[in-house]
Amino acid sequence: MSEFHVYDTTLRDGAQQEGLTLSVQDKLAIARHLDDLGVGFIEGGWPGAIPKDTEFFRRAASELTLRHGLLAAFGSTRRTGTRACDDPQVRALLDSQAPVITLVAKSDARHVRKALRTTPEENLAMVTDTVQFLRAEGRRVFLDAEHFFDGFRFDRSCALEVVVAASQAGAEVVVLCDTNGGMLPPQISEIVRSVRESSGATLGIHCHDDTGCAVANTLAGVSAGATHVQGTVNGYGERTGNANLVTVVADLELKMGKTVLPPGKLAEVTRIAHAISEITNVPPHSRQPYVGASAFAHKAGLHASAIKVDPDLYQHADPQSVGNDMRMLVSDMAGKASIELKGRELGFDLAGDRDLLTRVCDRVKDLEARGFTFEAADASFSLLLHEEVNGARPSFFEVESWRVITESRPGSDAVSEATVKLRAGNERQVATGEGNGPVNALDASLRKALMPVYPELAKLELVDFKVRILESSHGTDAVTRVLIETSDAATTWESVGVGANIVEASWQALCDGLTFGLIRHGVLPR
16 A cells, blocks of 8 residues: 555545435546546445445446546445354445445444444454455455544543454554544544554544534544545535545645645646536535635735735645636725736736726725625626726627516416517617526527527526625615626636616626627627
8 A cells, every 4th residue: 555545435425415416427427536636545335235336336347447546345344143254245345346345343332332232342353354354355455443533532442442453354444433523633633643552553534524623633633643534525424524535635735745646636626626516516615725716716905915916925825736726806895906916817907007997996896885796797897897998898789678577377387578679780689588587588588689690699508696685674675686607618707787676687697798708709799
């Protein structure tokens, strides 16, 4: 084994997250991404106990070609009163054809007596017999010592005996598990160090995030001598999740100087974390360390002034080291330096034009006072810069009017119909479209009117829609802010609209999103 390695359990422990359901095809796709990242071991699930996991290993044998990682099958030690060679669950682990078997065993005397309903002596025999049997069958064996830290604090000798028995039977790694997630870093450090000195075993660390310390606890375990780390991508897992393996590997490489991934692979971590989010259908957390959209986003004007001089002054790491980017956020807190840097990011050279910078800065503050926000609306801010730099934004169409009618009849769903009248390509266009809501209907009618002139719009799709009610104390008279995300299948961009009602605000954001998309694709007004 290498001196230090990473073990991913997204496909098994991560899949226990509430609301997260993975098909076999999903699991195969995620396994390929994990292999691209370069993790050493990919835990595929529990064959024999879960039919979907049995099918995963069956298909993996012919459909999965791994370049960096090894598949691991997860399962329990033999049942009480039997032999490992006769236990169908143990046999199912062999049938999975996985080169690595990770066994879970009780290491808390209370769990041994109350959950297994057996004695500590029989529990040790179960560990020894199962590890030896699998080793004799040519499999590498890891052992997860479940509830270890709670068990160690309750009965130190019983917990240690499990570690020693597994190691002496041939387990390459004994993983100490904070299964309940209740430990703190000083407790982890103390116990891991004590176990390493007492047992001489090669140790791993597996932490849950119930105290918000899963990553910190994992790093504490490594500092105390653990050379095997377990976790899940994006911190997926039951309750509050597992240690976020993305954060763990970035901390180990960038902060602790350990090489835990193949060379160059850390720079792929943002892309892979987001790709896996798409498969799991769990939206990426914008404030996730290292890979979140806000991880290297700067808002305050004071920060921006310093970043102009040296970006490292306000960043703990180079965003490119993890495949992310620095972003400047434009808001009423923004100073001229923020505007200049954000303009450069969007392709506008504003340096040296103090009057222009002052004008843009004042306009942003005025618009934000009226309810707009440009922090997550780069498309609308880019159009604002077009207006200030060039005197006007590119005009692809001129709207005469629009209207929306929603009709509801007893026994049927409400249907919205929108009519748009505009001029594009030197012709007057009138189009009517239907949708499952007023915004969908407006989108359909606007595209219908513009497609004859701008067929490039066929590439653009509205992918997300967010509504925020401002000054909600005004009740139904409150101002509404809408953010629309548009995609061309390769990238996405956000636009913002603010109005007295949701339809008016949506229309503004919709027009901005399509206009920006045409500019992005190099289309000229016709």
